Amino acid sequence: MTKPFDAAASIDKLLDVAAGLFRRKGFAATTVREIANAAGMLPGSLHYRYASKEALLVSLMERAIGRLTESVREAVASTRDPAERLRLALRAHLRVLLSDDDAVYVMLYDWRAVSNDTAREAIVRMRDTYEAFWDGLIYEAAGSGQIRPRIDLKLLRLFGFGAINWVAQWYEDHAGGRSPEQIADAFWAFMALGVFAEDRRPADEDGAFVALGGAAPPLEPVRR
Amino acid sequence: MTKPFDAAASIDKLLDVAAGLFRRKGFAATTVREIANAAGMLPGSLHYRYASKEALLVSLMERAIGRLTESVREAVASTRDPAERLRLALRAHLRVLLSDDDAVYVMLYDWRAVSNDTAREAIVRMRDTYEAFWDGLIYEAAGSGQIRPRIDLKLLRLFGFGAINWVAQWYEDHAGGRSPEQIADAFWAFMALGVFAEDRRPADEDGAFVALGGAAPPLEPVRR
Amino acid sequence: MTKPFDAAASIDKLLDVAAGLFRRKGFAATTVREIANAAGMLPGSLHYRYASKEALLVSLMERAIGRLTESVREAVASTRDPAERLRLALRAHLRVLLSDDDAVYVMLYDWRAVSNDTAREAIVRMRDTYEAFWDGLIYEAAGSGQIRPRIDLKLLRLFGFGAINWVAQWYEDHAGGRSPEQIADAFWAFMALGVFAEDRRPADEDGAFVALGGAAPPLEPVRR
Amino acid sequence: MTKPFDAAASIDKLLDVAAGLFRRKGFAATTVREIANAAGMLPGSLHYRYASKEALLVSLMERAIGRLTESVREAVASTRDPAERLRLALRAHLRVLLSDDDAVYVMLYDWRAVSNDTAREAIVRMRDTYEAFWDGLIYEAAGSGQIRPRIDLKLLRLFGFGAINWVAQWYEDHAGGRSPEQIADAFWAFMALGVFAEDRRPADEDGAFVALGGAAPPLEPVRR
DNA sequence: CATGAATGAGTGTTCATTCAT
DNA sequence: GATGAATGAACACTCATTCAT
Numbered sequence: 001m002t003k004p005f006d007a008a009a010s011i012d013k014l015l016d017v018a019a020g021l022f023r024r025k026g027f028a029a030t031t032v033r034e035i036a037n038a039a040g041m042l043p044g045s046l047h048y049r050y051a052s053k054e055a056l057l058v059s060l061m062e063r064a065i066g067r068l069t070e071s072v073r074e075a076v077a078s079t080r081d082p083a084e085r086l087r088l089a090l091r092a093h094l095r096v097l098l099s100d101d102d103a104v105y106v107m108l109y110d111w112r113a114v115s116n117d118t119a120r121e122a123i124v125r126m127r128d129t130y131e132a133f134w135d136g137l138i139y140e141a142a143g144s145g146q147i148r149p150r151i152d153l154k155l156l157r158l159f160g161f162g163a164i165n166w167v168a169q170w171y172e173d174h175a176g177g178r179s180p181e182q183i184a185d186a187f188w189a190f191m192a193l194g195v196f197a198e199d200r201r202p203a204d205e206d207g208a209f210v211a212l213g214g215a216a217p218p219l220e221p222v223r224r
Numbered sequence: 225m226t227k228p229f230d231a232a233a234s235i236d237k238l239l240d241v242a243a244g245l246f247r248r249k250g251f252a253a254t255t256v257r258e259i260a261n262a263a264g265m266l267p268g269s270l271h272y273r274y275a276s277k278e279a280l281l282v283s284l285m286e287r288a289i290g291r292l293t294e295s296v297r298e299a300v301a302s303t304r305d306p307a308e309r310l311r312l313a314l315r316a317h318l319r320v321l322l323s324d325d326d327a328v329y330v331m332l333y334d335w336r337a338v339s340n341d342t343a344r345e346a347i348v349r350m351r352d353t354y355e356a357f358w359d360g361l362i363y364e365a366a367g368s369g370q371i372r373p374r375i376d377l378k379l380l381r382l383f384g385f386g387a388i389n390w391v392a393q394w395y396e397d398h399a400g401g402r403s404p405e406q407i408a409d410a411f412w413a414f415m416a417l418g419v420f421a422e423d424r425r426p427a428d429e430d431g432a433f434v435a436l437g438g439a440a441p442p443l444e445p446v447r448r
Numbered sequence: 449m450t451k452p453f454d455a456a457a458s459i460d461k462l463l464d465v466a467a468g469l470f471r472r473k474g475f476a477a478t479t480v481r482e483i484a485n486a487a488g489m490l491p492g493s494l495h496y497r498y499a500s501k502e503a504l505l506v507s508l509m510e511r512a513i514g515r516l517t518e519s520v521r522e523a524v525a526s527t528r529d530p531a532e533r534l535r536l537a538l539r540a541h542l543r544v545l546l547s548d549d550d551a552v553y554v555m556l557y558d559w560r561a562v563s564n565d566t567a568r569e570a571i572v573r574m575r576d577t578y579e580a581f582w583d584g585l586i587y588e589a590a591g592s593g594q595i596r597p598r599i600d601l602k603l604l605r606l607f608g609f610g611a612i613n614w615v616a617q618w619y620e621d622h623a624g625g626r627s628p629e630q631i632a633d634a635f636w637a638f639m640a641l642g643v644f645a646e647d648r649r650p651a652d653e654d655g656a657f658v659a660l661g662g663a664a665p666p667l668e669p670v671r672r
Numbered sequence: 673m674t675k676p677f678d679a680a681a682s683i684d685k686l687l688d689v690a691a692g693l694f695r696r697k698g699f700a701a702t703t704v705r706e707i708a709n710a711a712g713m714l715p716g717s718l719h720y721r722y723a724s725k726e727a728l729l730v731s732l733m734e735r736a737i738g739r740l741t742e743s744v745r746e747a748v749a750s751t752r753d754p755a756e757r758l759r760l761a762l763r764a765h766l767r768v769l770l771s772d773d774d775a776v777y778v779m780l781y782d783w784r785a786v787s788n789d790t791a792r793e794a795i796v797r798m799r800d801t802y803e804a805f806w807d808g809l810i811y812e813a814a815g816s817g818q819i820r821p822r823i824d825l826k827l828l829r830l831f832g833f834g835a836i837n838w839v840a841q842w843y844e845d846h847a848g849g850r851s852p853e854q855i856a857d858a859f860w861a862f863m864a865l866g867v868f869a870e871d872r873r874p875a876d877e878d879g880a881f882v883a884l885g886g887a888a889p890p891l892e893p894v895r896r
Numbered sequence: 897c898a899t900g901a902a903t904g905a906g907t908g909t910t911c912a913t914t915c916a917t
Numbered sequence: 918g919a920t921g922a923a924t925g926a927a928c929a930c931t932c933a934t935t936c937a938t
Contacts, residue, residue, distance in 0.1 A: 025336060026251075026252055026336045026337060027250075027252075028250055028251075028252030028253040029252040029336070029337065031906085031907065031908080032907080032909080033906090041924090042923085042925055042926095043908080043909075043924095043925080044909085044910080044911085044923075044924055044925055045922090045923055045924060045925085047909060048922070048924085049922095051909090052908075052909080053908065053909090110250075112250050112253070113250060113253065152410065154398070155407075155410055155411075156414070158390070158391070158394050158398065159390075160387070161390065162386050162388070162389065162390025162391065162393070163383040163384070163387040163390070164386070165386065165390060166382070166383075166385065166387070166389060166390060167382070170382050174378070174382065183379075186376065186379050187379075187383055190379075190380070190383060190415065191414065193417050255932060255933080256932070256933055256934085257932070257933090265898090266898090266899060266900055267899095267900075267932085267933075267934080268898075268900055268934090268935085268936090269899060269900085271933080271934065271935080272897080272898060272899080275934095276933075276934080277932095277933065277934090472784065473784060474699075474700055474782075475698075475700075476698055476699075476700030476701040477785065479910080479911060479912080480911070480912055480913085481911070489919095489920090490919090490920060491911085491912075491913080491920095491921075492913090492914085492915090492919075492920050492921050492922085493920060495912080495913065495914080496918080496919060499913095501911095501913090557781065558698075560696065560698045560701070600858065603855075603858055603859075603862075604862070606839070606842050606846065607859055608835070609838065610834050610835040610837065610838025610841070611832070611834040611835040611838070612834070613834065614830070614831075614833065614834025614835070614837060614838060615834065618830055622826070622830065631827075634824065635827075638823075638827075638828070641865055703927080703929080704928080704929060704930080705927095705928085705929090713902085713903090714902085714903060714904055714905095715903095715930075716903055716904055716932085717901090717902055717903065717904090719929085719930060719931080720901070720902060720903085721901095723930090724929075724930075725929065725930090
């Protein structure tokens with residue numbers, strides 16, 4: 001009864017300390033010995049569980065994306081209002097990103113370290129799934145008329161992810177005591193006015209917006 | 225007469241190829257030999273110019289911040305209108321970030337690699353100066369009444385930097401042919417309505433917001 | 449009733465797969481895990497039977513020498529003619545060497561891997577016994593006048609062993625469909641004319657022989 | 673003037689000590705540190721010259737085959753008599769095999785350690801060339817009628833190589849003071865009578881064909 | 897002034913062996 | 918008795934840096 005738990009706990013601990021080290025020093029600059037020591041084991045024991053340092057990183061990222069997905073799915077389940085779902089998703093994403101688990105940070109910022117092609121593909125696929133889920137949320141809101149017409153939904157997601165994911169870069173030093181939820185809501189407030197159609201905007205708002213000018217370039221199929 | 229020029233060119237080349245390699249593989253995963261080879265020299269010659277690999281990185285970052293500062297300063301010089309200065313600064317920042325020079329990217333994303341404390345401080349100081357310049361632009365706009373009251377200006381900058389700096393993560397694959405300037409203006413469009421006071425907004429609410437093309441593009445399943 | 453049998457079979461299987469791996473990759477380059485896996489067990493189980501990898505090797509070699517000795521003894525039992533006994537022994541030796549059991553090959557060619565002194569001695573003793581048996585066969589033939597006088601009997605054995613043991617190096621690629629027995633007889637034919645006294649040579653043969661000088665050295669019991 | 677010499681000498685020393693260690697312990701059981709230490713350098717310095725332990729082995733083998741080829745070619749150059757050329761080649765081959773340079777031994781007996789396919793091919797090609805040279809010598813002798821008709825020339829070479837190459841296994845312990853040349857001539861004596869046509873054999877059956885000289889060396893107690 | 901051969905501390909990883917179960 | 922998770926010493930190899938030239 002204790003055995004499976006211990007093994008799982010031991011692996012979780014390993015991933016936790018690895019995430020912390022990777023976040024602080026970067027993947028390449030962190031040694032297997034450091035990770036093992038911090039987890040209270042020896043390098044050989046670490047390799048008993050993970051064939052390579054990179055396999056550990058991949059496992060880390062998979063866990064990160066799993067937690068992210070789970071957390072966001074759970075958050076949006078409480079309401080069917082598309083805009084509210086978006087807001088709650090934003091909160092959940094940021095909450096996980098800023099949590100004690102550094103794995104999401106590592107996934108976002110130590111991307112290049114995954115050199116193995118199949119591993120890279122596996123992670124890209126998971127990220128794509130996650131992003132597709134967000135696109136779904138946004139598309140829902142757009143479909144129900146809660147987003148201004150002619151908004152480029154893809155750019156909306158890309159800018160949003162940037163602003164939110166970047167929070168991890170400054171939260172520790174500049175949050176000023178704000179909680180992840182407060183940060184998320186503040187961002188929501190910035191975006192909302194520009195993004196949502198009239199009836200979804202605060203009452204005191206009316207006004208037009210900014211023309212990029214000229215014709216918009218066609219949105220071509222995404223290749224990588 | 226040619227010698228000093230060559231030396232400077234050689235150093236520039238060194239920083240260029242180093243920036244490219246650091247961006248692609250990360251600082252820690254790039255070897256001095258790779259950099260030297262790519263620059264057509266030998267490791268010993270590289271160390272003749274830079275005491276250490278890290279010193280080269282610092283030099284790289286200093287150059288990056290210098291170019292960023294210079295470019296943004298130059299861009300805002302053409303007008304005295306605070307909002308327009310902000311928009312032009314945004315364009316300039318993004319233009320440099322997405323330029324052939326990978327140094328800005330490296331500065332933003334290979335931050336943790338600078339372990340030397342004094343070097344780290346030096347760079348932090350330069351970054352702070354750059355950010356203070358942005359804060360100045362924003363305060364200017366706020367002071368002249370072009371930004372809604374009650375907007376948290378610091379959060380505004382942090383979110384904005386996030387969204388814009390993140391563009392480097394997706395530009396290559398998802399820009400869809402848009403120029404850095406178009407991306408910057410699209411972001412400007414998103415933010416503007418939520419950020420600016422009424423009298424700075426386009427008079428016509430129905431005017432083309434940011435038409436990135438006809439109807440909202442369908443959200444296609446993301447393939448990578 | 450089935451248990452002891454299984455255990456013995458299991459050990460035989462272990463030695464078989466180990467012999468195959470040692471032959472193909474060499475002792476040092478073969479891992480215990482490979483052997484265990486190939487035998488359908490885990491490293492721990494292998495060490496339950498053999499204290500060390502080297503102990504397994506020694507056991508392997510002992511089995512090899514046992515089989516060799518048994519096979520050769522059996523082969524010579526069918527006749528009392530000394531020369532014929534030698535020929536049959538040659539056939540039997542080669543047959544075992546080229547059989548599916550790679551243990552003899554390993555014993556001959558992975559000699560240096562036995563580092564343990566007592567184990568080494570044990571094997572050397574067994575090899576010496578086997579070689580003494582051969583010397584006995586040769587001495588028999590010499591004593592009965594079937595070998596030319598003044599032939600160095602020890603050199604005869606050493607050259608013969610070399611030629612025959614080396615067959616294992618080329619048999620797979622260059623046997624050209626010849627059976628071990630055919631190879632043995634071909635070698636026999638080469639040696640016979642030069643080695644044996646007139647009345648043992650093919651009828652069309654006469655001719656001189658080779659003086660290795662003086663009288664044939666006495667064949668003393670071989671000790672090592 | 674001293675530099676190139678030193679570098680070459682240093683490499684030669686490296687190969688020499690490596691050959692000695694490989695011969696004594698086997699390739700896989702020899703560590704890079706051992707080789708480096710024995711050569712008076714550090715592992716890093718060894719890898720500066722050879723990309724891998726295996727590359728060193730390959731280099732070793734190439735040198736071995738080069739020396740073998742050169743030595744044998746040189747030896748046969750002194751006469752045009754085919755049988756005599758064969759005898760001299762045998763002497764030369766054995767002389768190199770039993771020389772202080774253990775590389776030939778390693779090439780013959782640590783064959784399986786070369787895992788790299790292209791390296792393996794390169795060595796196989798060199799070995800093939802060497803063997804083809806021997807076949808040439810044998811065909812020459814056969815063509816000039818010095819070898820009995822109906823002798824399988826390929827088997828002749830294979831048996832001969834076996835007997836001669838195997839000498840390396842026992843020379844140290846069982847040579848009894850015989851020189852490589854004496855061993856070669858003794859082997860020649862064994863083979864000659866069986867292999868060569870009548871007119872090439874000594875006319876006088878009692879004449880010392882290949883007199884090893886003096887009295888037969890005493891068979892001393894074998895130590896290992 | 898510039899080089900490139902040489903270094904050695906340190907890396908990720910392996911693997912025979914142990915031992916609690 | 919038999920297992921397989923865990924170990925840790927040792928491995929081949931890397932690479933930023935040095936220094937004689």
